[in-house]
Every structure is written in C-alpha cells, then in structure tokens.
Amino acid sequence: MSGPMWMPTAPPTLARLVALHPQPVPVIPVLMLVLAGLYTAGVVLLLRRGDRWPVSSAVFWALGILSVLAMTATGIDGYGMELFSVHMVQHMVLSMLAPIFLVLGAPITLALRALPARPAGTFSARSLLLSVLHSAPARFVAHPATALVLFLGSLYGLYFTPAFDGLMSTMWGHNLMLLHFVAIGFLYFWCVLGVDPTPRRASRGLRKYAAPTVRILELAATAPFHAFFGVMLMMSVALVVGFYRIPISGWGIAPLADQAVGGGIAWGFTELPTVFVLGVLLLQWQRSDERTTRRRERSAARAEAERRSYNDYLQRLAARDREGTR
Structure with a gap:
C-alpha cells in the first residue's frame, strides 16, 4: 500500500513504533497539550487560593494525556494506518486505558472548583457546566444502557460496517475515529468509576445506579462482548475490513494473519x-x-x-x- 509521504515505508520495529511521527496537521497531539495546559492552570489556581488538589489525580491525568500522545504522536499512529494489528493497539489503549486515567484525574471536579462562581441569574462557564451536567440529554447519555451501547458500538458498529473504511480513507476521518475512541471510553468509565459528578448522581431517582455493586456489573457486562469480538477476528477466514486488504510490498505481513494478531490483542487487552x-x-x-x-x-x-x-x-x-x- 503506497501512502502519503508521512506514512511509514519501512517494516515496523520497536524503535520506529516509539519514535515521534510527523503529521501534516497534528490535531490530537495539540488537543492533548491544550487539555494538559488547562488542567495545570486549574490546579495552579486552586493552589494559589490556598486549596488543595490530590497529587494522585494530577498524576492520573498526566498518564492519560501521555497514553493518548503515545498512540497519536509516535510511529504507532503511522503504522496504524498500514497494519490492522497496530491499529487495534491504538483502539484498545485509546478506548480502554487512557480514558481510565483521564477519568481518575477528575477534570470535571477540578473545573467546578477552579472556575469562579457568579451571582445567581448571571452566565458563567461554571454555570454552563452545571447546566450541562443536569440536563436531560446528559442524563440520557450517562445512563448505563446508553454508555454500554455506545462503548460496544465502537467495536461492532465500526468494524462490521462500511464506516471504518470510510473514516480511514482520510486523515480527518482517521483523527475523528481516534477521538471517538477516547470520548466514548471516557463516557463509559466516567459512569463506571463515578469519580466526577455525573447526571445519574445529580438525579435523585437515579442515585441507586451509583452503588458499587451495580457499577461492577456495568464493568463486567462488556467483557464477554470484547472477548467474542477478538475471537471473531482471530477465527475469521476473510478480512473483516477492506482497508487493510492489500499487503505492503516487502514487509512480509499477510493481511489475514495480521488481522488474527489484532483479534488476539482485542481479546487479551x-x-x-x-x-x-x-x-x-x-x-x-x-x-x-x-x-x-x-x-x-x-x-x-x-x-x-x-x-x-x-x-x-x-x-x-x-x-x-x-x-x-x-
């Protein structure tokens, strides 16, 4: 497969995978740096006011930002456009690891504490955030069933429909898909972990869902679907997505075998x-x-x-x- 000049031309090695990867428009890396800067500004503001902020939360946020950067600013991003197995590493980290760290960073709590309050009846960023958290659409999106469907839809709805090939055909579509992984993963683990305020806890009638036992069940509900998805990829005798159907000359990597490796990554990760x-x-x-x-x-x-x-x-x-x- 021949790609643009920023796409890798040599077979993947560990050094090439971890090296910085130049991009024409580094959308996600720049966004992550902006989020890191905003979070740091919020912590500094609290400290100057004499308030305290848990060091563990800041460390988790940094780990989340670094995890996203590792998948989008290194050779993994380039090789993810060429090999399904590398793309699956991106998907798993961006949807199931980085969001956990980001949620444990408690960014919503930090924003609510750092943003200045305004007199009642006036507009402010803090009042806007509270309005969103208490809105009906937010309660719908944060419902366990909705979050679960959206999370699993990132697997089945993406790879078993033409959506994947369409998104991967352009740089912007590729970045949109990666951002989707992070956003849906954040939504899912935001509901499961309950570190930040959620619409479910803000609603008196939905407080029962915040019980630890229910959240453990929410976590366990996705495991069999992920396992089945990985087994399907490993056992398939045909390519699930057509984007990787053409083997790269000189790399010696068969697309079907690479898909099986990707399935193993999805199953074990x-x-x-x-x-x-x-x-x-x-x-x-x-x-x-x-x-x-x-x-x-x-x-x-x-x-x-x-x-x-x-x-x-x-x-x-x-x-x-x-x-x-x-």
Missing part, C-alpha cells in the same frame, strides 16, 4: 484495564464503608456526650433539690 478498574471500585467501596463507619461512630459519640451532659444536668438539679429541703 481487556483483562488488565478490567482488573485495574475493579481494584479502584473495590477501594472506593472500602473507603465508603470506612467513611460510613466513622460517621456513625461520631454520631454515636455525640449522642453519648449529650446523654452524659443531660444526666449531669439532672444530677445537679437533684442535688439542688436535696439542699433546698434541708
């Missing part, structure tokens, strides 16, 4: 992010139980202090009564 997110959910559950226990202990301690104070008051009254009768 889901385990690590799933285990990581499960660990985060269990940790959240444990901390929630600890907070509940501490709250109950404080409530019991206050009740005991009030009881003792009342008993002391009654004893003083009784003592005065005894003195008055003498």
